[in-house]
Amino acid sequence: MSASPVFIAAEVVEKFLKFPELIQQLERALANFSHGAEGGVVQPLRTIVPVAKYNGFLGVMPAYSAADDSLTTKVVTFYEGGTSSDLPSHQSTVLLFDPRNGILKAVIDGNVITDRRTAAVSAVATKLLKPALSEVLCILGSGAQARSHYEAFTEMFTFKEVRIWSRSRKNAEMFASSMKGAIRVCDSTREAVTGADVIITVTMATKPVLFGEWVKSGAHVNAVGACRPDWRELDDELMKSCVLYVDSREAASHESGDILQSGAAIFAELGEVVNGTKPALTEKTTVFKSLGMAIEDTVSAKLVFDSWSSSTESE
Ligand SMILES: NC(=O)C1=CN([C@@H]2O[C@H](COP(=O)(O)OP(=O)(O)OC[C@H]3O[C@@H](n4cnc5c(N)ncnc54)[C@H](O)[C@@H]3O)[C@@H](O)[C@H]2O)C=CC1
Numbered sequence: 371m372s373a374s375p376v377f378i379a380a381e382v383v384e385k386f387l388k389f390p391e392l393i394q395q396l397e398r399a400l401a402n403f404s405h406g407a408e409g410g411v412v413q414p415l416r417t418i419v420p421v422a423k424y425n426g427f428l429g430v431m432p433a434y435s436a437a438d439d440s441l442t443t444k445v446v447t448f449y450e451g452g453t454s455s456d457l458p459s460h461q462s463t464v465l466l467f468d469p470r471n472g473i474l475k476a477v478i479d480g481n482v483i484t485d486r487r488t489a490a491v492s493a494v495a496t497k498l499l500k501p502a503l504s505e506v507l508c509i510l511g512s513g514a515q516a517r518s519h520y521e522a523f524t525e526m527f528t529f530k531e532v533r534i535w536s537r538s539r540k541n542a543e544m545f546a547s548s549m550k551g552a553i554r555v556c557d558s559t560r561e562a563v564t565g566a567d568v569i570i571t572v573t574m575a576t577k578p579v580l581f582g583e584w585v586k587s588g589a590h591v592n593a594v595g596a597c598r599p600d601w602r603e604l605d606d607e608l609m610k611s612c613v614l615y616v617d618s619r620e621a622a623s624h625e626s627g628d629i630l631q632s633g634a635a636i637f638a639e640l641g642e643v644v645n646g647t648k649p650a651l652t653e654k655t656t657v658f659k660s661l662g663m664a665i666e667d668t669v670s671a672k673l674v675f676d677s678w679s680s681s682t683e684s685e
């Protein structure tokens with residue numbers, strides 16, 4: 371009989387899933403993914419079940435990485451506008467299996483994994499695509515992803531100024547006062563975006579909040595929200611005038627409202643830039659459209675599980 375799976379809680383994931391190691395691991399995973407079959411990543415398009423009655427969705431995100439010998443599936447729910455003020459709008463769990471025999475080894479809190487791996491991938495995009503002189507960072511949104519992105523970006527890069535905008539000024543102020551370092555709270559998206567070199571959109575918006583006319587030429591945008599075909603964060607002008615990078619071509623052309631509705635052409639996958647098969651056009655205005663990939667969870671979960679296992683062995 372197989373041993374019962376271990377449960378790894380959010381506090382344990384927080385302890386073991388750290389930047390910059392996570393960023394390095396995910397850069398490698400993005401490269402493997404974009405190598406096709408040779409890269410050893412098996413990742414079908416995720417399944418999304420709409421729960422229309424409650425404006426919610428359930429997503430199932432399986433993947434296998436031969437390089438990491440890691441087999442997982444994440445189950446994630448997300449609710450437009452959240453469910454109640456006490457609950458996160460996105461809740462997830464990652465199941466880690468023994469790839470040799472299919473035994474379930476661990477049930478891992480997925481919220482910290484989702485927040486940190488998404489920010490880590492945006493950090494990879496930013497490292498490769500930001501303009502040479504990047505002094506001003508702007509974050510639109512003040513939720514869980516805004517926090518993880520702020521933490522990753524202030525650890526990995528040096529900005530002279532960080533700005534935040536949120537729909538309610540109170541939330542933006544709460545965000546600014548809860549994080550380490552100076553953050554300028556802006557009253558409008560336009561004020562936050564104007565002159566910014568790196569922009570991160572991490573909202574639950576379903577209509578554009580970022581307009582091309584405000585974006586400085588040559589800036590880099592990490593577009594993290596709008597993961598449904600009928601949701602938008604960026605307007606047509608920005609989508610059509612930028613050089614567009616994505617995590618997965620397949621996912622982007624099925625799920626991204628910003629891409630499907632604007633008709634913008636995809637230039638490259640981020641992993642192709644890491645592999646050197648597509649260039650990083652840092653002098654142009656670039657957008658990295660992130661939808662989130664299961665392989666990011668697979669690599670993160672393995673990292674957490676291995677670190678946790680070593681820590682219990684040494685006890
Ligand atoms: N690309 C990826 O890998 C991932 C993307 N996401 C997406 O990132 C976005 C942010 O996620 P979380 O921070 O976890 O959510 P959250 O619920 O913690 O924060 C959402 C933020 O968006 C704001 N917001 C909600 N509706 C808005 C609107 N109509 N206009 C402007 N702002 C609005 C909220 O006030 C809040 O500041 C979501 O769209 C989510 O689906 C989440 C996980 C992974």
Ligand SMILES: O=C(O)C1=NCCCC1
Pocket residue numbers: 429446448460484597661662663
């Ligand atoms: O990659 C993920 O995880 C998610 N992406 C879009 C929204 C739901 C969670």
